[in-house]
Structures are given as C-alpha cells and as structure tokens.
Amino acid sequence: MSTSNAPSSDPLQDLHNTELKEIRYQLKKLNGRRLDFDYKKRRKGKVPAEEVRQAWDKFITSKELAERSMFILLQDDVDRLSRLAALVSALLDFHRNAHRILLGLHGNLQARLTAASNKPERRFRTRKIRVRSEHNGSIGFYHPPSLTSAASSGEQFTVLPSRPGSPISCYADSKLVLDQPCCRALYSFHPNHEGELGFSEGDIVVLTRQVDANWYEGSLGGRSGLFPVSYVDVLVPLPLP
Missing domain, CATH: 2.30.30.40 (SH3 Domains)
Incomplete structure (x- = not known):
C-alpha cells in the first residue's frame, strides 16, 4: 500500500521504505506463484485440473498486484519529485550560506595575516x-x-x-x-x-x-x-x- 503522501524529511528514504518495499514484496510473491503454477502445469496428468486452475488464478492475482504497485509508483512522481526538489533546494541554501560564511572568514584571516606580516618586529622589554x-x-x-x-x-x-x-x-x-x-x-x-x-x-x-x-x-x-x-x-x- 502506498504511503507517498506521508511527510518525510528524506524522500529517497521514504521511497525505499514504502513503495519499493511493497513492489519487492509483490514481485517476490509473484515469482513464487509462477514457480508453483509451472510445477503443477508440468505435472498436469498427476495434478488435478482444479489445483492447476487455482495456481493460475493466484499467479494472475499476484501479477495484477505487482503491476498496480509499479503503476502507483510512477503516478506519484510529481509529489515525490516536488519533495525531492524541496530537499535539494534546502541543501543548496545551506551550502550557499556556508560558502558565504567561509568566504568572510577567509577574507578576515587573510587581512589579519597581512597585518601581522607587516607589523614591525618587537623586542621584549621588562617594565621598570x-x-x-x-x-x-x-x-x-x-x-x-x-x-x-x-x-x-x-x-x-x-x-x-x-x-x-x-x-x-x-x-x-x-x-x-x-x-x-x-x-x-x-x-x-x-x-x-x-x-x-x-x-x-x-x-x-x-x-x-x-x-x-x-x-x-x-x-x-x-x-x-x-x-x-x-x-x-x-x-x-x-x-x-
């Protein structure tokens, strides 16, 4: 079940923990039911036709659920991308501010270094x-x-x-x-x-x-x-x- 509308500070982590987790579960279930259907189909003469039909129905159901999960994932692209864009924008603002602060600090240190380098040498003198x-x-x-x-x-x-x-x-x-x-x-x-x-x-x-x-x-x-x-x-x- 999709929970893409739930608030999250990390859209990628939210995607990994919800939509992709659901899709992996459905694909794993689909693969298991496909193997079960193939096995019973190969033993058609030894396995009742009703069991073969039930295996087929379960396989089709899992296939539809997996397809629906992937469809929902693609349909939620706008919401997911908007949250991802907001995260990237916040990170960009943070690094811009960090860059501005570091530039100011660097300029201040360079000015102090220049002043210290140009300062005349002083000798220690004990006060009387x-x-x-x-x-x-x-x-x-x-x-x-x-x-x-x-x-x-x-x-x-x-x-x-x-x-x-x-x-x-x-x-x-x-x-x-x-x-x-x-x-x-x-x-x-x-x-x-x-x-x-x-x-x-x-x-x-x-x-x-x-x-x-x-x-x-x-x-x-x-x-x-x-x-x-x-x-x-x-x-x-x-x-x-």
Whole structure:
C-alpha cells in the first residue's frame, strides 16, 4: 500500500521504505506463484485440473498486484519529485550560506595575516618598577639586573628628584620593596574602617599576608593595615604557605 503522501524529511528514504518495499514484496510473491503454477502445469496428468486452475488464478492475482504497485509508483512522481526538489533546494541554501560564511572568514584571516606580516618586529622589554626611598624622598626606577649592563651590586636606580607636594605616599626602603613580597596600587584606596591601609594609585605596598580571597595585609611608609586584593597588582608574590 502506498504511503507517498506521508511527510518525510528524506524522500529517497521514504521511497525505499514504502513503495519499493511493497513492489519487492509483490514481485517476490509473484515469482513464487509462477514457480508453483509451472510445477503443477508440468505435472498436469498427476495434478488435478482444479489445483492447476487455482495456481493460475493466484499467479494472475499476484501479477495484477505487482503491476498496480509499479503503476502507483510512477503516478506519484510529481509529489515525490516536488519533495525531492524541496530537499535539494534546502541543501543548496545551506551550502550557499556556508560558502558565504567561509568566504568572510577567509577574507578576515587573510587581512589579519597581512597585518601581522607587516607589523614591525618587537623586542621584549621588562617594565621598570617605580619606587621611592623614605630616607631622601627621591623617586627611582628599578632596572632588572638582566637588562642592566653595569649592575655590579645587583640593583641599579635612575634617581629623579621628587616633586614637592606629590600625592604619592612615601614607599618603604627600596631594598625592602625588592626583597620582600610587594604589590603596586592600581587605584587609590581610602580606608573606611579602622585597621585598613590607605594608599594612592601607583604606590608600592609591602605584602605581609593574605587574610582571605578578598583582603591583603601590608605596610606602606611606616603604616600597616588591610586593603582589597582587587585594588593592587602583585609584583612579588607571597611565599606559599
């Protein structure tokens, strides 16, 4: 029985599972009844005429059913082909969109490749750490020994006079900053409670310990207290517990 009007996302699979399956069944049945009729016809003298006639009738019935199934298959061509055309159209739209997306991606990658190829070569340079000595109020920049040609003592500073009235607080001794865990203030922090340590943006604060995930304890210019983790950038981390 034909079910070609049933909806299917794959017309070819639907054809295989319904119409062609029905036709194969009818042809197999037709072949079996033909063999049965031929056998009884050859033994006409030994097989009753009624059995031969019944075998013939069954053969004719199967032949008509097989022919009808094939006729219906051919008659449903318009519906089947329209569904197949819709499937092909959907696949075509999909691949067109994929082609458009890939073209855009390819153009973007080519542009980035060209920009990266034309970019001048850059050499790695370690950023200087600004520190201020609390003894003479001067501001200095620490140069890492690996980048300093004349670092006989292991540390070298380019010293600049401090500006009068500078809002930057006095830092701890430069050796203390370099030798101990410390951090740089990303923002100015104004204490809201007793026991908190205030500082200005750019200050170097000596780290004492980490109280929890949100607070450090440290010292700056002879003062000590707590301050938020999110306000600073760690330069020399605390030792692991």
